[in-house]
Amino acid sequence: MNRQSDYQRTLDSLHFTPEQKSDIARRALQAAQEQQSRTRRPIRRTILIAAAAVLVLAVGTAGATGILKSAAEVFAPIFGGSAAQTEIIDKIGYPIGASDTAGGVTITADAVMGDAYNAAIVFTITRDDGTALLPAGTEDAMLLVRGGGADPNILGGIRRSSWFVDEDPTDNTVQLIQTISADVPINDCTVTAEFDNLWLWDDERGEAVPFAEGTWKLRFDVRYEDASITLGGGETFTQDGMTFTIDSITLSPVAMKVDYTADEEVVWSGNESGRQSDEDAEQVARYMENVEILLTRTDGTVMDLSSSGGSISPEDGTTICSKSQVFSEIIPMEEMASISVGGVVFPIQAE
Incomplete structure (x- = not known):
């Protein structure tokens, strides 16, 4: 068993707030095996996405939509549209416009932005005939999608999070935002993405039910x-009986990544059940x-990023750790005062 992969999947589940760990969410998570998902605050409401971890096979280049949205048009409504934020989007955002259609529904990769180790990609899901994407009466249901999602062709570990933004549940579109955090640079690579069916959680049946069938490959x-x-x-701190060395901190207006090394090698319990043991949780x-x-901002606001996802790798008597997170909003660097680890x-x- 790959202990590091098991740990990364465990961290994905730790991103949920207590409210998001409701009975419905737990059943949805169980139904979507080996998912890698996290909920976030959308503009109006949060809908959970469950992405089953599957192998993304080689795919061809998807077709263009014919209408290429600017990065600012895509990201500003989601990550902030102030003058400073829009300036950042214009600088680091990249329009995509690749799409694929199946079963009368088109999924389009609109744009991407990020830094060396983190990226956010916005997909738009559209019912082509203009009718409502969601079936009548299901506007408040939990929406899910399965498949490999966005997968960069890099030689390194990745962690993904996804959520939906649906400003108008009665129209024919919904946006899917997927973030990627990697152990190696990803700002110059090729990404493949695969999605299988669109699903709604049915409370009465206790399972996810597809409402749009198809496979979309981009x-x-x-x-x-x-x-x-x-x-x-090289800075150090001590806690839990160990000494930690801070190797590097990468910080940008859209994300952060912290790499550090503990002076003790992590020892896993060897539990083969697929569930985290109490010993491994410790x-x-x-x-x-x-x-x-x-992360402390210049206005005094403090953002606690301690629960960020990451990886743990034992190595020659030490443990190499990495924590990273894409922010829920764009934060201009001039609005950041300090970061503490x-x-x-x-x-x-x-600068």
């Missing part, structure tokens, strides 16, 4: 400017959850 290049800065390098806490990451504070000076 392939597109990821090209955007990396606007990140790098902080840290290890996750020691090496990952308990490592506090706080394990109590070590790093001032941020915008």
Whole structure:
């Protein structure tokens, strides 16, 4: 069993808030095996996406939609549309326009933005005949999609999160936002994406039911400017009986990534059930959850990024750790005052 992969799947489940860990959500998660998903706050309401982890096979280049949206048009309604935020989107956003159609529904990759290790991609799902995408009476139901999702062709581990934004549940479109965090740079690669059927959670049946059937396959290049800065390098802190060394901090207006090394090698329980044991949960806490990451903005607001997803890799008596997260909004660098890791504070000076 791949312990690191198991751990990464476990971290995905840790992103849910208590409210999102409701009975319905738990049943939905169980129905979508090996999913990698996280809910976020959309403009009006949150709908869970469950993406079953499957192998994405080689796919051809998807067709163009004929209407190429600008990156600002795509991202501003979701990640912020102030003048400063729009300027950032114009600088680092990249329009895509690749699409595929099946069963009278088109999925289009509209645009991508990110930094060296993190990216956000917006997909639009559209019913082609102009009728409502969701069946009548299901506007408040939980929406799901399965498939491999966006998969960059890189040699490194990735962590994905997805959520829907549906400003008008009665129209023929919904937007799917997928974020990718990787252990290696991803801002110059090719991405394949595959989605299988669109589903709604049926409370009475206790299972997900497809309302639009088909397989959508897209392939597109990821090209955007990396606007990140790098902080840290060798600073240490101690907690939970270990000494942690901060290897590097990568910070941009859209995301952060923190790499650090613990001076003890993590030991997993060897549990083969597929569920996290109490012993492994304790290890996750020691090496990952308990490592506090706080981003302080110039207005005094503090963002707690400690629950960010990541990876844990034992190596020669030590443990290599990485935590990363795409922000729910664009934060101009000049609005960041400092970031702290394990109590070590790093001032941020915008260029």
